[in-house]
Amino acid sequence: MRYLLWRAGTLILTLWSAITLNFLLPRLMPGNPAQVMLAKFKGKGNMGPQAIHAIQVMLGISHVNLFQQYLQYWVEIFHWNFGVSYTYFPYSVTSQINQALPWTLILIGVTTVLSFLIGTGLGILSAWRRGSRLDIVITSIFTFASSFPYFWFAMIAVFVLAFTTNVFPDSGGYASQMVPSFSFPFIASAVYHSILPALTILVSSLGGWQLQMRNNMISALNEDYVLLARAKGLPERMLAISYAARNAILPSMTSFAMSLGFVVSGAILVELVFSYPGMGNLLYSAVSNEDFPLMQGIFLMIVVCVVVANFLADVLSVVLDPRIRRGGSGA
Amino acid sequence: MAVLDVKHLTVGYGKVQAVRDVNLSLEKGEILGIVGESGSGKSTLGSAITKLLRPPGKILSGEIRFEGEDLVPLTEKQLRHKRWTDISVVMQSGMNALNPVATIRRQFEDVILVHQPMGKAKMAERVDEMLQLVNIDPVYADHYPHELSGGMKQRVSIALALVLDPKLILFDEPTTALDVVVQRFIVQNLKMLRRRYNFSALFISHDLGTVLEIADRVAVMYAGQIVEMQTTRNLLRHPKHPYTEALLRCFPDPRAEIIEAVGIPGTPPDLADITPGCPFAPRCTRSISTCFSETPAYVMEKDTGLACHLAGREAEVQA
Numbered sequence: 001m002r003y004l005l006w007r008a009g010t011l012i013l014t015l016w017s018a019i020t021l022n023f024l025l026p027r028l029m030p031g032n033p034a035q036v037m038l039a040k041f042k043g044k045g046n047m048g049p050q051a052i053h054a055i056q057v058m059l060g061i062s063h064v065n066l067f068q069q070y071l072q073y074w075v076e077i078f079h080w081n082f083g084v085s086y087t088y089f090p091y092s093v094t095s096q097i098n099q100a101l102p103w104t105l106i107l108i109g110v111t112t113v114l115s116f117l118i119g120t121g122l123g124i125l126s127a128w129r130r131g132s133r134l135d136i137v138i139t140s141i142f143t144f145a146s147s148f149p150y151f152w153f154a155m156i157a158v159f160v161l162a163f164t165t166n167v168f169p170d171s172g173g174y175a176s177q178m179v180p181s182f183s184f185p186f187i188a189s190a191v192y193h194s195i196l197p198a199l200t201i202l203v204s205s206l207g208g209w210q211l212q213m214r215n216n217m218i219s220a221l222n223e224d225y226v227l228l229a230r231a232k233g234l235p236e237r238m239l240a241i242s243y244a245a246r247n248a249i250l251p252s253m254t255s256f257a258m259s260l261g262f263v264v265s266g267a268i269l270v271e272l273v274f275s276y277p278g279m280g281n282l283l284y285s286a287v288s289n290e291d292f293p294l295m296q297g298i299f300l301m302i303v304v305c306v307v308v309a310n311f312l313a314d315v316l317s318v319v320l321d322p323r324i325r326r327g328g329s330g331a
Numbered sequence: 332m333a334v335l336d337v338k339h340l341t342v343g344y345g346k347v348q349a350v351r352d353v354n355l356s357l358e359k360g361e362i363l364g365i366v367g368e369s370g371s372g373k374s375t376l377g378s379a380i381t382k383l384l385r386p387p388g389k390i391l392s393g394e395i396r397f398e399g400e401d402l403v404p405l406t407e408k409q410l411r412h413k414r415w416t417d418i419s420v421v422m423q424s425g426m427n428a429l430n431p432v433a434t435i436r437r438q439f440e441d442v443i444l445v446h447q448p449m450g451k452a453k454m455a456e457r458v459d460e461m462l463q464l465v466n467i468d469p470v471y472a473d474h475y476p477h478e479l480s481g482g483m484k485q486r487v488s489i490a491l492a493l494v495l496d497p498k499l500i501l502f503d504e505p506t507t508a509l510d511v512v513v514q515r516f517i518v519q520n521l522k523m524l525r526r527r528y529n530f531s532a533l534f535i536s537h538d539l540g541t542v543l544e545i546a547d548r549v550a551v552m553y554a555g556q557i558v559e560m561q562t563t564r565n566l567l568r569h570p571k572h573p574y575t576e577a578l579l580r581c582f583p584d585p586r587a588e589i590i591e592a593v594g595i596p597g598t599p600p601d602l603a604d605i606t607p608g609c610p611f612a613p614r615c616t617r618s619i620s621t622c623f624s625e626t627p628a629y630v631m632e633k634d635t636g637l638a639c640h641l642a643g644r645e646a647e648v649q650a
Contacts, residue, residue, distance in 0.1 A: 222385075224427040231383055232442045233414025236407075242441075246432055322432060322475040 004318060011311045018303040023073045026292050027066065058084070082297035087289040093297040096282060101264070101301075103173050104271070104278035107194050108263045111201040116256045119206040123213025123252075124245045130218055139214065146207025154200045154273040161196060168196040171275035197274045201267060209252065216248035223247070250321050254313045261309025265302045332399060334359050334499055334531045335380070340393035342372075342379045347603045348391070349375040351555040354631060357499070360529040364546030364563070366539050366578070368599055372555040373535045377503045380533065381420055382410060397499065416446050419492040421485075423504035428488055429476035435462075435487055436472040439494055446495055461490040465520055482513035489521070493528060502534045506541055514538075518545050539578055543567060548634060551575045554599050554610035557629060560636040572639050573615045609640065617641060 038047060038055065064072075076082070082093035122142075126135040162170035174180065174189045220226060221244050229243045264279060271280035279298065286294035318324050335357040342350040350372040357363050367373045378384045380395055382402055395402040397418065402410065422428040430438055439458045443449060449457070459469040465486035476484055485505060492500050502521075506514040518541060525532070536542050542549055543563055550560040551574060559572035570576045580593040597614035609615070612622035621640045629638040 224422055225430045227383060227385070228420065228422060228428045229430070231381060231414060231420040232445070233411045233416070234441060234445055235411070238441065238445075242433075243430055247430070320432070322434075323477050 003324070004315065007311060007314050011307060014307050015304065018307060019074075019077065019300065020070075022296055022300050022303065023070060026296060027069070077300070082300070083293035085286075085291055085294045087285060087291040087294065093293050096294060097279070097297055097301065100277060100279045100282040103276060104280065105263065107197060107276065107278060108201070108267055108270075109260075111198050111205070112256075112259055112263055114198075115202055115205045116209050116252070116259070118202070119209025120213045120249065120252055122206070123210040124217055124240065124248075126210070127214045127217030127221065127248075128240050128244075130214075130221075135214075138210065142207035142210045145203050146205070146211075148204060150200070150204045151269050151273060153204060154197075154270065157196060157200050158273060169193050173277040193276075197270050197276060201270055209256075212255065213248065213252050216251055217244055220244045220248040250317060253320060254317055257313030257316050258306075258309055260312070261306035262302075264305040265298075333357060333396075334361075334398060335533075336394075336396040336399075337380060338394040338396070340376070340379060340395065341391045342375050342384065342388060343391045344375075344388050348605070349388075349555050349602060350379060351605075352393075352629070353555075353557055354629065354636070355550060355557065355560065356634075357531045357533065359498075359531055360525070361548065362525065362532045362534055362546045364542035364549040365533060365535045365552060366537065366542050366549060367552030368537060370599060370602070371552040372602075373537075373552045374503055375555075376552070377501050377533060377535045381418055381501050382407075383420065412446075415442055415497060416495045417497055418499045418501070419495070419497040421488050421492045421500065421502045421505045423507050429484060431476055434473050434475055435479075439472075439491060442491070443494065457494065461494050462487070464493070464524065465490045482509055482517070485509060485513075485517060486520070489517070489524070493524065493530075496528060497530060500530050500532045502532055502536075504536055505534075506538065507536065514541060521545060539582055550636075551578065554605075555602055556610070556638060557636060558611065558638050560631075560634070562634065565635075571637050571642065572611075573617050573641070574611045577614075577616075609638075 038052065080094055082097075085091055085093050085096050088096055119142075122138055126138045129135050158170050161167045169175070169192065173193050174186060175193075178186050178189055180186060223244075225247075226239065226243050229239045234243075265283065268280035268284055270276065271278045272284060275281070279301075282294070283298045285291070286298060333356040335355075337353060337355045340350060340353045341348055353376060355363065365373045365376065375384070375388065378388065379390055380402075382390075382395075382405075384390070390403055393403065397413070402413075429435070433441075436455075436458055439461065440454055443454055443457065455472075458472050462469050462472060467483060467486055467490070471479060471483070471487075476487075479487065485508075489505070506517055509517070522545060524530075534542060534546055543566075546563050548560060548562050549566050550557045551566075551572065552558070553574050559566070559570070559575045561569075561571070566575065567579070570579055574595075577593070577595045581595065583590045583592045595614055600610050600613075607626055608623045609618070609625075609627050612618045615622065619640065625640070627638045627640045629636055630642070
């Protein structure tokens, strides 16, 4: 318990410093957003000081000192207000994130969970039957599949399954003539559009989980307590699951909890290849258009999610591993 | 009938034969000590008898008769019902033999539920009783292995081995990782438990002192073979094999005025490269030419056995 409180303390400290850095970095850079915007209008004739002032007010650029800006920044964070996006002007950053987030959460979230479950399950299976034909087939397929560069594999998939044979749509999150709603045709269209990106993510990420679990499980199977479990005459299934796998899954669980934190940032490559309307695409357009408020908003989301996921990973390992539970200094 | 009767057992790891043509038998309630240096094959022998050899270890030939039934051809499925109810194991360093993510209680319960299912309350009573037998406060039942000391874990392992009242228990270096005070305590405890439960046991150790204290009979292993087997009393007084003699000389009598410890020069042979002749001959102080050319046969007589060319000659000389 004391360990968890201590971890919660460091969580808050980490969040604070990440958010503060997120505030400071853009302000330490030369220039300000109004100048960026002005530059866009350069070719269209001169702008008067009133126009400059109007833009500054509109973008929320204040001339108070840094500390007051900092306080103001915190107030805005709690109001979930990250300012106005330059690229999608006059929409706010919040509205852009709100639009993109569900797409990423569903696509990347579901595939991350599926990939972990399937990969870990297959890892257990191939470790349990290590050396068998099944193990050799599973392990070599996944080693091969996870060595593809993702973008290459995704583009081949798009070319073959979407462009050439038209089995799946080649881009977008839903049919372009549709308006997002909670109707059956729309959801069906969204699912249909997500199959190809989801498949490519699964194929390229399953291998990692499978290999990690297989390796951990094989070393767990060599432990004395597994041998003793065999000597006890416990059924094979119990031996595999509650002795070997139960111990071997601990490191995988930690990686899994941490990978959940990165779900929010989306898979930039996936979303670019499939023009998927998610966070990865949004971040990419923010970066390529020097849209600082949007970048800042997205970074903030990512940082918070990663830090919270790390905390959850810690909590999870405390729950699953009694050696960490008391004291905090594991044996 | 003997509880355990091992005949011509040979165990190999690939091309290396770690146990060669071993014969032994064990009566009800008897403790047979097996001593030998590292690599003498004593642990392999124990694992083979309980059919717990790790691959690539394999029983190449021989019989392991437990209450008359040969265990060698049995499948793991057929063996499962004998495990722990009939034959249980205490491994070296209970620290790694207990599942780190399960409480002590759960490690008792899973084996009870599989072999002799009983109610929750009765099971709790049984766990408490078993822990008290090895002088562990029952409150530790709900603790995890890492919260116990090495000696406590080893005592828990012993209690665990006894929980289904088995006929045969294999102790594989049970005291090796412990300090002498704890070792002595465990040995005393085991003697008491044996009187109470009357189990038969194989007690494997490289520590001759501990074995002499607990075992009724002792088998001395060298290079994968049993070279001598005698009752503990006779082994101490009249060791017949030069290797046994040399081993006993390694343990000085603490009451002697001048303490003299003698080592055995040389190293055991490479088991991958066994040549004819007695494997101990190169280190033996009394070897004769036959020792280097002919492998001595293991001659059994009732509960004793010896593999040495000097056997007959000694008697002649002494007569």
